[in-house]
Amino acid sequence: MGAKQSTQAPPKRKKSSQQLQHAPSIQINVATPNVSPQSPTSLTKRPSSQGTFYSEKQCMDWFEQYQDPDMQGTITPEGMTKFMNDIGVSLESVTVLVISWQLNASSMGYFTREEWMSGMENLNICSMPQLKEKIPEFERGLQDPVQFKELYRYTFGYVKNKDQKCMDVDVAIVMWKLMLGNQSPHVDPFIAFLNDTQPVKVINRDQWQSFLEFATTVSEDFHDYDEMSAWPVLFDEYVKWKRGQLDSMQS
Structure with a gap:
């Protein structure tokens, strides 16, 4: 067992040989996204079995309602706030995390065009009503x-x-x-x-x-x-x- 430390990132001790047999708001600064995380494995990410029609153009038009005019191809915190308000999701709720996860967003407060388009296509969603209909399903998934x-x-x-x-x-x-x-x-x-x-x-x-x-x-x-x-x-x-x-x- 290693010595106890109180440094910034304490180490993890290895098991002994015998052991080898699961808030207040704050300002969080984030960088412009530049990486794409691995797609999460989730039952709720499967395309709808109800034959919902997906339109790439409709999805792109939807994205452009929120993208930053000074940063083409990216939804920034201002656009993210408007987007969450439009779909009726509180910025202080865990549902924000769930939606970001579903879209494979790499940086808090941002969606890139690629993340949005691929994520929405995987979800078989191309409009606000379709997403709002999915939100209860996302939230139920947290019980798993x-x-x-x-x-x-x-x-x-x-x-x-x-x-x-x-x-x-x-x-x-x-x-x-x-x-x-x-x-x-x-x-x-x-x-x-x-x-x-x-x-x-x-x-x-x-x-x-x-x-x-x-x-x-x-x-x-x-x-x-x-x-x-x-x-x-x-x-x-x-x-x-x-x-x-x-x-x-x-x-």
Whole structure:
């Protein structure tokens, strides 16, 4: 077991040989998209079986209603805000993430023409009414643990600044509240731990991905938490901090 650290991105310990046998608004700066992520695997991404007619021209005309006149081929945050308002989706809802994921968007607040056209074609959608009809289906898909995990993993690359390997703690906190706030008793205490002790300034990919499993599998009293397992060291520090609080309450 490696030494505990409180640096910006604590390492993940390896399992021992015996162990080898699942907010407040903030300003997030994002770069103009320049990469295309892998297409997410989702039941809701299958084309409609109802024979809905898809028109490439209609889809392109729809895109052009929102693209930035000074950045042709790209919908920027202003256009994104108008688009979400037009389809009746709150910018503070997880549905924004779901739609961005469905379109394989690479940067928060942006859609490229390529992302829009290929994403809408995959969904067999070329108009606002068709998309609005699909939204309940997207939201129901969040109840599927497999789809939710895919969305959660996608979110790390989507919301972090593209010139950074890690996500700022403030951004991670907003995303955890948005995505997991009602699903785990660990979310609020973990956020309090990060705010009170400030052990890190950024959250790395391993910490982000591991927190979903931690939040949805570890009991509230930590009786099943294995300190020798391969959790990031940051989680050990949180468990120690929380146990200290619980002991103080009981004494």
